[in-house]
Amino acid sequence: MTDIIRTVAGLRALVRGWKAEGHVVGVVPTMGALHEGHLSLARRAKAECGRVITTIFVNPMQFNNPDDLKKYPRSEDADAALLQWVGVEAIFAPMPEEVYPEGFVTTVTVGGVSQPLEGALRPGHFEGVATVVAKLFGMTQADRAYFGQKDWQQLQVVQRLVADLNMAVTVVGCETVRDPDGLAMSSRNLRLSAEGRRRAPALYAAMLAAARDVRSGMAQDQAMARAAEAVLAEGFSSVEYIALRDAETLGEVTDPDRPLRMLAAAWLDDVRLIDNIAV
Ligand SMILES: Nc1ncnc2c1ncn2[C@@H]1O[C@H](COP(=O)(O)OP(=O)(O)OP(=O)(O)O)[C@@H](O)[C@H]1O
Numbered sequence: 001m002t003d004i005i006r007t008v009a010g011l012r013a014l015v016r017g018w019k020a021e022g023h024v025v026g027v028v029p030t031m032g033a034l035h036e037g038h039l040s041l042a043r044r045a046k047a048e049c050g051r052v053i054t055t056i057f058v059n060p061m062q063f064n065n066p067d068d069l070k071k072y073p074r075s076e077d078a079d080a081a082l083l084q085w086v087g088v089e090a091i092f093a094p095m096p097e098e099v100y101p102e103g104f105v106t107t108v109t110v111g112g113v114s115q116p117l118e119g120a121l122r123p124g125h126f127e128g129v130a131t132v133v134a135k136l137f138g139m140t141q142a143d144r145a146y147f148g149q150k151d152w153q154q155l156q157v158v159q160r161l162v163a164d165l166n167m168a169v170t171v172v173g174c175e176t177v178r179d180p181d182g183l184a185m186s187s188r189n190l191r192l193s194a195e196g197r198r199r200a201p202a203l204y205a206a207m208l209a210a211a212r213d214v215r216s217g218m219a220q221d222q223a224m225a226r227a228a229e230a231v232l233a234e235g236f237s238s239v240e241y242i243a244l245r246d247a248e249t250l251g252e253v254t255d256p257d258r259p260l261r262m263l264a265a266a267w268l269d270d271v272r273l274i275d276n277i278a279v
C-alpha cells in the first residue's frame, strides 16, 4: 500500500527507518495530475532505488500567473492509484502551510541558467522551483532525484543548484515521453480543446523540421523563424520563443561544437505548451 504523508516530520521518520535499513532512497518531484511521463520517472526510480517517494505539491511560489495556479489540474486520488500500481512506497503531498510555514523567508536563486527563456518570460518561476526543490531534497533526504527532460531548462537549473550547493543527491534526467502523434505529455494538455489537441503536435513537428534545416546548413535564425511561422499557421495564437541554445547554459550558441538544444514555448487555446529537442 502506498502511504500518503502530509507532514515533514512524518516523512523524516519514514526515511530515517529506510536509511537505517540501508535502502537507497529516490524522489520523483511532481505537481500531480500524473500521466505516463511522470510514471516513466517513477518506474526508473523504482528500478534504481530501494525505496521511492513521489512528491505531489502544486508549488504556489513558482507560479508567476495566478490564473495558471488556479486552473492547474488536480487529481490526487487518481494519482495515488497510479503510483500504487507502479509500486512507489510513499507519496508526500503536503499543504502549502507545511512547506511555507509562518516565518519562512529563505529563497534560492540559481544564477545564469535561470535567466533566459522561461526565466525571462516567467519572472520568479525558477526561484520558486529552486527553492521548493532544495526544500524537497532536504525534507526527503533522497539519494537520487528524477526529473524529465521535457522541462529541459528546469533540469539544468536543478543540476546547477545541486552542484553549486554541494547537495548530496544525484540528479537523473529522463527522456521526454510523447503521445503517438509526437505531442510531449504534460498535465496542462488536459486543458486543450479537442481541436487544440489535434493541432498541438505541430510544435514538435516544426522543431524537428527546423533541426533538419539547421543540419542542412540553413542559418539558425532563418530556421527558427520558419518553425515559428509553421506553428502559427497551424492555429497557435502566439510563439514566445523557438530558440537554439547551448544545451547546458541555455545561453546563445557561441561554440557549435558543444551540445545544442532547441527549446520552444507557444500558446494554443490559452494553454502554454513547451517542448525541446536535442540538435
Ligand atoms: N512528457 C514527459 N516526459 C518525461 N518527463 C516529464 C514529462 N512531463 C513532465 N515530466 C516531468 O515530470 C516532473 C513533474 O512535472 P509536472 O508535474 O510539472 O508535470 P508536467 O506534465 O510537466 O506539467 P506541466 O503542465 O506543469 O508542464 C518534471 O520533472 C517534468 O519534467
Ligand SMILES: CC(C)(CO)[C@@H](O)C(=O)[O-]
Pocket (backbone or CB within 6 Å): 029, 030, 031, 057, 059, 062, 129, 132, 133, 151, 154
Ligand atoms: C520540479 C517541480 C515538482 C517543482 O515544483 C515542478 O517544477 C515540476 O513539476 O516540474
Ligand code: BAL
Pocket (backbone or CB within 6 Å): 062, 151, 154
Ligand atoms: N512543469 C514545470 C513546472 C511549471 O510549469 O510550473
